[in-house]
Amino acid sequence: MTKPTFRILIVGGGYVGMNTALRLQRLLAPDLRAGRITITVVDADSYMTYQPFLPEAAAGALEPRHVVVPLRRVLPHCEILNGWVLGIDAARRRVDFRPHWGPGRELGYDLLVLAPGSVSRILPIPGLAEQGIGFKTLEEAIHLRNQVLGQLDLAASTTDPAVRRRALTFVFVGAGFAGVEALAELEDMARDACRYIPGVEPSDMHWVLVEATDRVLPEVGPEMGRWTVEQLKERGIDVRLSTRLTSAVEGRIKLDDGTAFEASTLVWTAGVKPHPMVRGSDLPMDERGRIKVTPFLNVVGRSDVFSAGDCAAVPDLTRPGEFCAPNAQHAVRQARRLARNVAALVRGATPRPYRHAYAGSVASLGLHKGVAQVYGVKLRGPLAWFLHRSYHLTRVPTLNRKVRVVVDWTLALFFSRDIISLGALAHPRQEFEFAARRQIERREAEKRKETAAAGVAAER
Structure with missing residues (x-):
């Protein structure tokens, strides 16, 4: 009798989800090729x-x-489903999945x-909610770039001082890394x-x-x-602490x-x-809404459910009684340990707990400017900026993306920044809708003329 396929379901295609699937592809390669194991990854993107x-x-x-990694390209041996998970029934080992369009279905897992x-x-x-925007997704980053450049264009074009002041005021709430x-x-x-926009000087802008x-940056x-x-503050940025x-x-x-x-611009990163x-789901959670997991990254009370990253309360074994911070440094390393523990569970081996002492943090403050604290060593200025780039270059997934990032940085050494605002990206159908509306208006005007002409002829 053929042994049934062991089904691994990964919900989420971010740091933890993608890196877990990427490593499982290697660890379980023979079983995947033989069809004894399947890996399914579900994510909205x-x-x-x-x-x-x-x-x-x-x-x-x-x-x-x-700065994005296509899941289907790096996970060729996994099934990728794009949509939303609306519910998780761990008792029945079922997940309620809904694609972006069309009927949903249940996904089973082992x-x-x-x-x-x-x-x-x-x-x-x-x-x-009406005025703010976050800074967690690529779409938000592109929008903010277009928003800032678009407001500079507006400030250079308007004659209204109030409109100009509003356009040149940018507010960021939250002083963490983001x-x-x-x-x-x-x-x-x-x-x-501003060098290419006559009439707008850096001193005209108000960054808060x-x-x-x-x-x-408490992490540094x-x-x-x-x-x-x-x-x-030396750059003219208005920093409001305890506010x-x-x-x-x-x-x-x-x-x-x-x-x-x-x-005109309000960015929320608090x-x-x-x-x-x-x-x-029916999984145990703490008071902050995080899933409770053991040091082995399996959910408390369940050996068939694992979790890590921002949504999980992962015990920090290097600081007893505390939990790992929700950052990329922990998420990537947790994914590696999680994948090894899953592979160990499948093969009947012994899993190991997650342990990682926080190495420190690096932050970029613009071109050639940065701040860092790594293993107790404090750095600032160009050296910290270089360390920031070097560290993240080693962490961005796939050789393909590493090469493309290096090429972008190299080209930036010889050419100035591109300052084109593509604000229409947020409303791609606006021009088409305008043309269609004008066509309808012309037709209605012609009909009114024909009706009026017919009325005049009838009177005669």
């Missing part, structure tokens, strides 16, 4: 985004397509890897773009960083955080220190929370 490179993609230092990641943590601030790096890279790009705590330590604040956003209704920004002003998908 058909690619994995390397988020540390999003600021450089937004600033034009990297081609946006080079072993589940749950790694949907996180989403932006939105607070109930008036106007935030907020600081995005602001620094985009401000650097905008400053460079709002942070509820009293420090920025207090000293490097203070140095970062000094560097941002909260209270309202953003119709683009009017109000802070709890009493300040109020108009802004934290993340586990993907809401995990709440649609």
